[in-house]
Amino acid sequence: MVKRIRSILGVVLAAATVILAIAVTATIVTLREGALEVRVAKDDLYWSIHQIEVEVMNMLIIAHALQHGDHLPEDLDIRYSVLLSRTDLFKKGEFREAISLLPKTQALMTSVTYQIEALSPLFDNAVNDPDPILPELIDKLDETRRIAHELTLIAHQEQVTLRVAKRDELANIFFYAEVLLSVLAVTVLIGFISLYWLMYLAKQAKVEADFHRRRAEANSDAKSRFLSNMSHELRTPLNAVMGFAQLMQMESRNLSREQMQNIDEIYKASEHLLSLINDIMDLSKIESGQLSISIEPCSVQSLVNESVSMIRSMAMMNNISVYEPEVRLDYLIKVDRTRMVQVLTNFLTNAIKYNRKGGWVKVELEHESRSGMLCLSVADNGIGIHKKDHHKVFKPFERLAQDMAIEGTGIGLALSQQLVLLMNGQIGFKSKEGQGSLFWVKFPILDVVKAQDRSAVKAVSPRPPDLEILAAPKATVLYIEDNYSNIRLMESLFASLRNVQLLTTNNGEQGIAMARTYRPQLVLLDLNLPTTSGLDVCSRFQEDPELADIPIVAVTANVNGSQEASRLGLKFQEFILKPIDVELMKSTIFKYLGRPQAH
Amino acid sequence: MKALRLILVVFGLGLICAPALAEGLNAPQGRAALTVSGKIANTNGRNVAKFDLAMLDQLPQHSIKTSTPWFDAPKTFSGPLARDLMKLVGAQGGKVKAIALNDYATNIPIQDFQTYDVVLATRIDGETLNIREKGPVFVIYPFDLVPETKNEIFFQRCIWQLVQIKVE
Numbered sequence: 186m187v188k189r190i191r192s193i194l195g196v197v198l199a200a201a202t203v204i205l206a207i208a209v210t211a212t213i214v215t216l217r218e219g220a221l222e223v224r225v226a227k228d229d230l231y232w233s234i235h236q237i238e239v240e241v242m243n244m245l246i247i248a249h250a251l252q253h254g255d256h257l258p259e260d261l262d263i264r265y266s267v268l269l270s271r272t273d274l275f276k277k278g279e280f281r282e283a284i285s286l287l288p289k290t291q292a293l294m295t296s297v298t299y300q301i302e303a304l305s306p307l308f309d310n311a312v313n314d315p316d317p318i319l320p321e322l323i324d325k326l327d328e329t330r331r332i333a334h335e336l337t338l339i340a341h342q343e344q345v346t347l348r349v350a351k352r353d354e355l356a357n358i359f360f361y362a363e364v365l366l367s368v369l370a371v372t373v374l375i376g377f378i379s380l381y382w383l384m385y386l387a388k389q390a391k392v393e394a395d396f397h398r399r400r401a402e403a404n405s406d407a408k409s410r411f412l413s414n415m416s417h418e419l420r421t422p423l424n425a426v427m428g429f430a431q432l433m434q435m436e437s438r439n440l441s442r443e444q445m446q447n448i449d450e451i452y453k454a455s456e457h458l459l460s461l462i463n464d465i466m467d468l469s470k471i472e473s474g475q476l477s478i479s480i481e482p483c484s485v486q487s488l489v490n491e492s493v494s495m496i497r498s499m500a501m502m503n504n505i506s507v508y509e510p511e512v513r514l515d516y517l518i519k520v521d522r523t524r525m526v527q528v529l530t531n532f533l534t535n536a537i538k539y540n541r542k543g544g545w546v547k548v549e550l551e552h553e554s555r556s557g558m559l560c561l562s563v564a565d566n567g568i569g570i571h572k573k574d575h576h577k578v579f580k581p582f583e584r585l586a587q588d589m590a591i592e593g594t595g596i597g598l599a600l601s602q603q604l605v606l607l608m609n610g611q612i613g614f615k616s617k618e619g620q621g622s623l624f625w626v627k628f629p630i631l632d633v634v635k636a637q638d639r640s641a642v643k644a645v646s647p648r649p650p651d652l653e654i655l656a657a658p659k660a661t662v663l664y665i666e667d668n669y670s671n672i673r674l675m676e677s678l679f680a681s682l683r684n685v686q687l688l689t690t691n692n693g694e695q696g697i698a699m700a701r702t703y704r705p706q707l708v709l710l711d712l713n714l715p716t717t718s719g720l721d722v723c724s725r726f727q728e729d730p731e732l733a734d735i736p737i738v739a740v741t742a743n744v745n746g747s748q749e750a751s752r753l754g755l756k757f758q759e760f761i762l763k764p765i766d767v768e769l770m771k772s773t774i775f776k777y778l779g780r781p782q783a784h
Numbered sequence: 785m786k787a788l789r790l791i792l793v794v795f796g797l798g799l800i801c802a803p804a805l806a807e808g809l810n811a812p813q814g815r816a817a818l819t820v821s822g823k824i825a826n827t828n829g830r831n832v833a834k835f836d837l838a839m840l841d842q843l844p845q846h847s848i849k850t851s852t853p854w855f856d857a858p859k860t861f862s863g864p865l866a867r868d869l870m871k872l873v874g875a876q877g878g879k880v881k882a883i884a885l886n887d888y889a890t891n892i893p894i895q896d897f898q899t900y901d902v903v904l905a906t907r908i909d910g911e912t913l914n915i916r917e918k919g920p921v922f923v924i925y926p927f928d929l930v931p932e933t934k935n936e937i938f939f940q941r942c943i944w945q946l947v948q949i950k951v952e
Contacts, residue, residue: 225853263885280853
């Protein structure tokens, strides 16, 4: 409402200013025209009228002189012509216009002209024989002189009256112009005041907006910190759960079949929990604009292969056939490899989860030559999505499945959409309830290359080396970690390694002191330690010439640990994110302690 | 040799100029329409050069079509150029005093005749100007052609019923 009043006022003010400016200009133009007019007739009018009287006088003088024989009769004729030329003057051009402004003068002029022209026959006769005509001519001329004189007086009087009237009119115009100018000045002043007022309001609004923005930023920072802490706090216990489960799986020979199955269930549930934590973290990072992606040209074939290989066992378990596209051409698109695999895996797992027994899932590629885009789609013949739910598909936390037995949080597709948009792609779907769904992404094609032979791509999974055997002489590893179950987990892991001594401490300072004493070949370092943080410990190691050469591997539940370390310029050999993968942990340890020797 | 050539040139010039000068100085046959007096070199009377209409007609004629304050529509005024007449009488002054039949008089700088094509009009739209129609001679400036002349100063120099020019 205030905004509307403001804009109406603005328009009114602008319109008033424009109208006033036009009025002032028009007035000035009128004044200018009046002042600059070339005036011959108007200024000479009175003089020219008076000349009629003068000429009549001249004729009278000549007529009188003729009576005494002092003049030629032709002179009379010449003077009469001159007189006629003077009255003719008012019949044409500007003089006629000028005299029309003086009505009384004009009327009198008509009768004077008529009277003078009526003298014509008298003059014709006088030229031939003046003597008998002269007395009558003199009488007539005398009468004409009288009214010509009256014409002079009337013209003078009327011209003066007209001049005064004109001046009054001019005074009015000036007054009008002055009023207009004053109003214009006031309008402009009001305009300026309003402008300052608006600027003041805008400034205030900006201050307020800044305040809100800062508060929002603070809130966002707090949220990020909370989520980061939350993630850390959730990952730490998961590390123990998943780590011990893995260790127990490795020692399966001591377990009964049922115990083994139980442990598998524990591990699977933990994995699911971890993926949920990851999804929530990703979505919250995207929302606060903190998710960083690294876009590079990627082969679509390799993306599909990688994604499909990740879900193959799940598909088999659900008795779903997965078809990969048979293509001769491969395409390069610009995406973040990890995130793209995440999106495709999400499509694929959904296609498997919301399917039917013996259903199928197809991955298809289509080169849209008109737009130069590659359409990568995942289709299934599963349960599909009801039309009324279509608008909810990409909304976070919306679960469309009626069957609550199907696991899910409703984050996957929302996250996929955000990721695809972040990678400058397009995302969409088609679905019919009971017939299946098709989810697609589109990316501009960077290049088209020949597809690799599928058999050649087949990943050669290296056989994990026999980790239990280690290089002699005996190696020492220092593990600095404040969480008791994590220490226990690592101790269990190391128990299976021969020739390796594991030293542990739950305190950074003590860790540094132990490193000085025992000179370990490798340090495993937790980052979130009380008092002296893991980052501080790393920094102290690097500053100390005796310790600087010892490799440090961070074992942390902090997903941002790597970024924080590089921000501080700290160099860790590796980052292992909790919950740890036991196999990965072992191979990392070997990397720094030397290759295992054959038995 | 050089001297001879100079004499020949002067003589030749004289031959060319003589008829024109002799013609300008003929006495008027009819009633004189215009009398030029004052600082002039060539005369045909006592210190005056008198011209009748025929003599004025013999000078190169020039026409100006222009609007004026005195007529409703633009009119064509024709007659000799004032500067030709000044040349003919050998005028040597800086200005002329132009006098009308009714003794009205106005001063015109001779420079005007050089700057503008000022016509001593004897005809209006081809008709001879009689006294009633502001003849016998009406001084006209090319107002429409040269807008700078369209003001009261030049209108005032446009004397009509011109009968006498005094070169001063």
